[in-house]
Amino acid sequence: MTQALQAGLPDDAEIAFAPIDSSLVFQPILGNPSQHIEFGHSTQARATVLRGDRAGSLTVTVRQSTTPIPSCVAGALDERRHFPDGAIVDTHDTWYEMSGVRTLSRSAKGYLPDGSVVHAYTTDQPADDNGPAGAVLLSIEELVAFVTDPGLRVSAPVPPGTPEPPGPCSIYAERSPAIDEAQARRWNAVLAQIPLEGVALDRPLGALLPDQWGGVCQQVQVTTHGRQSRLSVTITTAQPLPQEPDTSSYDGARRRLPDGTVVETHEERSAALSSTPRTDRAVTVTRPSGTQIEISFTDAPVELLPLAMLEEIALNPGLEA
Template identity: 70%
Template sequence: MQDVENGDKDAPQPSPAVNKWTVGLACAAIVAAGYLIAWLVHEPSAPTARVESSYVTPPVTFPVRIPGCDVVEPPRKAQTFSMIYSESYEYDNPSYPWFSGPKAAAMTQALQDELPGDVEIAFAPVARSLVFQPILGDPSQNNKFGDSTRANATLLRGDRAGALTVTVRQSTTPIPPCVAGDLDERRHLPDGTIVDTEDTWYELRGARTLSRTATGYLPDGTVVQANATDRDDHGSGRARAVPLAIDELVALVTDPALRVSAPVPPGTPDPPETCLPFGESGPAIDEAQARRWDEVLAGIPLDGVTLDRPLGALLPGHRGGGLCQTVQVTTPGRQSRLSLVISTAQPLPKEPDHSSYDRATRRLPDGAVVETSEQRSPQSRTVTVTRRSGVRIEVSSTDAAQEPLPLALLEQIALHPGLEVS
């Protein structure tokens, strides 16, 4: 088992043994349809000097006994794993009728509720805040990399930080056999669920990462995998540590609400949308400031306008700088997308010599510059306020079914005096 304090794992030495030293890293990346796929292929070979690009895993002993396994098969000659990163916020994929926006939201809530009480999700964009993302695969295209929904985040626990990734998919294939090197234990639960666990490590270019995994094969065909590592991609500055124990990972993958067949509570909205403040730059804005602005936004009256969720849940943008939030306007006749971006250290825009029919600029007595714009195809309206302090607030109404929200309402949000750095 892995020694968390020492960050290492003693390698078993009995003979014969198969060393899974990978002397070459085969890495490919494909960018298409808004997602990135990357995979590593590692093959067993005789021990050899590590090269700078090598991917190394612990040596595997065979034959070996694994608790819960009647038969243990020898190590595989080749293994692969994949990673999928989505920039899409469209959940409707006809290839996976069991999954939808409300289903993703219900699963997200269940997953976050299952975390231990002393664990926090690091302040990060929606796609890295343990929110289940769209399934992008298409079985008709023989796409083996896109059949699951994925939620990941950096977790903070005490003075330490690590990463968690959870995937959920529907499977009609048999439960895989026990293979030496792939698991440490197979648990058989009373309801027929089988959970495989592994506590291990890997090295990439000489840097070691500790890893714990639980994979649940549930009776309805759901496969849930939770992988926790001591990686801190958030850059929290805390000491690295695997944030969850094996038993805590088992509790995650066996949560009934994560099953494909679990019903979605009536009225469940879609998950929060990923916001993409392209073109914005500036210093990072911390969570404390975001929470102060959240309180201000939650108190702005929006008479006659109904939203799928309240304003006041700012997160860092997926790309670009600043904080942002996107919500859906559900008011009859006004259905649209309402987006808000706040950034700091922005220069005051230059005022044009004249205003056009679809764009206007004016300066307020306090020195703030207000820019308004309208677009007819597709219909959208935007108000941008840049204050002398460098705070810039952009509020947009887009994707309108009939007509975007009025500029007066967008200005009411953007000009609210509480949206300053405090």
């Protein structure tokens, strides 16, 4: 559904640089999707969408319902459309006002033959709350196209080889200044060229996205012998240099390089139950400039991506701000 939704955006529209949960990415519907939405069995994708010099929010919700289609009530919608395949779509173009600020909105809700209910809702208010733009950037017809897309249905088959949706990543560091998309793209280009022979990733490195508290990060899954591990990359700026280098403790080791860069390493037996030894390991490199790169590998096979290789990635000069 994520692929169908993103592919359905108009050619001149793009998703704003934002965390995974604000990048038009659906997560799996948990539980039995045939039960009512009151039990939470739905999935939602949202984002700020850019189109020319305008920005606005887009939210799309997909669920399955066995309840009857509600009656057509004047005021609750502008139009009800009937499609040859049995789909019914309600549309609404309206506005609301709070504290003298008017926000424009449009929506389309599709009741589809397989029982899916798809709701697409857009406003002229970007998700970052920078204020209404005065014009909604997606038309009613474009919203109708979303909710009638065959790929946006609970029953839509998943193409073979489709990876799990990317998981959100979090940054545990001193608050970092926001990193712009241009800088993230430069780092992504470096990460995409790093060779990881023999490592099966669910998606390539090189898709850093911002964290809500600053910095950028990416998490990927590594599959080995039927088990999955998590490889994470985080980059922050304006981080203080650790003050006590060249020490070792039960937490790991720390040393200072000739240029002042501090390298911290950590490795311990994974708490995950496994018949073969697995470890959690991480390398954190803090540059004198304040750029900090952390590479962590959780529940990892002992033989795969040892600390020395993680350190080599983190010390790549292309990851300096």
